[in-house]
Amino acid sequence: xxxxxxxxxxxxxxxxxLLRARDRMDAASHEEWPVSRLAEISGVSEAHxxxxxxxxxxxxxxxxxxxxxxxxxxxxxxxxxxxxxxxAFETGWNSLGTFGRVFRDVTGESPSALRDRERxxxxxxxxxPHCFVRAAHRPDLKIAVSEKRRxxxxxxxxxxxxxVP
Amino acid sequence: MTEGxxxxxxxxxxxxxxxxxxxxxxGFEVHTDARNGDFRWLTVKHPDQPTFQLGLFKPQAxxxxxxxxxxxxxxxxxxxxxxxxxxxxxxxxAYDAMxxxxxxxxxxxxxxxGNVDASFxxxxxxxxxxxxxxxxxx
Numbered sequence: 001x002x003x004x005x006x007x008x009x010x011x012x013x014x015x016x017x018l019l020r021a022r023d024r025m026d027a028a029s030h031e032e033w034p035v036s037r038l039a040e041i042s043g044v045s046e047a048h049x050x051x052x053x054x055x056x057x058x059x060x061x062x063x064x065x066x067x068x069x070x071x072x073x074x075x076x077x078x079x080x081x082x083x084x085x086x087x088a089f090e091t092g093w094n095s096l097g098t099f100g101r102v103f104r105d106v107t108g109e110s111p112s113a114l115r116d117r118e119r120x121x122x123x124x125x126x127x128x129p130h131c132f133v134r135a136a137h138r139p140d141l142k143i144a145v146s147e148k149r150r151x152x153x154x155x156x157x158x159x160x161x162x163x164v165p
Numbered sequence: 166m167t168e169g170x171x172x173x174x175x176x177x178x179x180x181x182x183x184x185x186x187x188x189x190x191x192g193f194e195v196h197t198d199a200r201n202g203d204f205r206w207l208t209v210k211h212p213d214q215p216t217f218q219l220g221l222f223k224p225q226a227x228x229x230x231x232x233x234x235x236x237x238x239x240x241x242x243x244x245x246x247x248x249x250x251x252x253x254x255x256x257x258x259a260y261d262a263m264x265x266x267x268x269x270x271x272x273x274x275x276x277x278x279g280n281v282d283a284s285f286x287x288x289x290x291x292x293x294x295x296x297x298x299x300x301x302x303x
Contacts, residue, residue: 010235012178015242016290022244023271023286056243129294131272131282132248 017042018056021049022064029068030092035061063141069093070106071138077115084111105149106139172208174220175249176241178289180207183221186287190266191251193219204228242290249293256281256297 021041025033038061039049053061073091076082082090088099088111103111141148177183184207187193193209196218200206203225208218224237240246253259257274260283264270271292272284279299286292 010239012238012242012289015239016178016288019242019244019286019290020269027272129248129250129282129296131284131294 014042014044014052015056017044018053021053021061022057025061025065026068029065029072030090032092033061033065059141063144065092066102066106066145067139067141070103071134073099073103073111074107074114074118074137075134077111078118084115087111102145105145105152106141108152170217172218172220174208174222175246175287175291176224176237176289177221177287177291178223178238178241180205180221180223182288183207184209186268187219187221190263190268238289244286244290244292246291249291251293251295253295253297256283256295259283259295259297 021038024041025038035046035049038053039046042049042052044052050060053064057064059067069091073087076087076090077084080087084100085096088096091099093099093102100111103114107114109117143151184195184198187209188195193211196208196210198205198207205223207221209221210218224234226234229237260270260274263285268285269288270283270285272282274281274283274297281297283295284292285295
């Protein structure tokens with residue numbers, strides 16, 4: 001079902017439906033989330049969805065999805081012994097190379113470096129429900145990955161890269 | 166008497182809808198439903214926890230101004246309010262029962278470190294974690 005947005009973008013009922021699309025990405029961030037799929041969940045036209053989502057949550061939908069995938073990858077690196085290749089595919093990337101590059105661009109270190117570092121830290125957060133700890137560790141990605149890459153180091157930039165994982 | 170928290174409230178967009186959800190779908194009971202003009206003091210309690218009331222409050226004038234009420238409704242609808250945790254003895258059974266009653270789950274029951282948890286939202290957007298603690302914690 002797709003309906004035309006007649007309500008103001010600040011309508012709580014519209015925001016609630018946009019939240020539903022965000023929740024669905026949260027629940028299955030490894031899946032593909034084209035705008036058409038998200039727009040249908042929210043009952044917003046495809047033409048309006050990305051703008052509405054960004055107005056509501058501060059980031060475009062696909063950048064939001066990317067932060068969730070990185071967050072999940074970090075948790076799997078920390079909490080499991082899965083090989084990095086398996087983690088890349090399990091969290092929704094089609095290529096290990098893209099995963100490693102985006103992961104490094106977003107977090108500042110490689111997946112294996114993060115795994116090594118996390119394993120040496122004591123865990124003081126075990127009394128906090130797990131999901132809240134993970135949410136607090138979600139990458140705070142205020143700019144596009146390509147932009148972050150450009151700011152962090154010109155040698156790593158790639159004009160053809162898109163942030164859509 | 167004993168000391169402790171008696172009421173903690175959440176903001177809801179529509180109190181009738183919230184009442185239908187918390188009582189009709191989650192199994193809470195009405196504790197107080199008192200009206201004074203447009204204002205409605207509405208609290209519910211869990212049947213196993215009679216000394217604690219969950220307030221279902223609508224942000225509205227004159228308690229807050231209209232613009233603030235709008236901001237609060239938006240924040241709730243965007244899922245930006247603080248975490249709520251409901252403890253249950255059997256997360257998967259509660260999930261099945263609540264889903265049948267139409268509760269919108271955002272995460273299926275998942276086991277982590279011996280705990281089983283699921284997530285759901287109320288119609289306004291308040292997010293709940295439903296937690297079955299591992300036996301040693303219970």
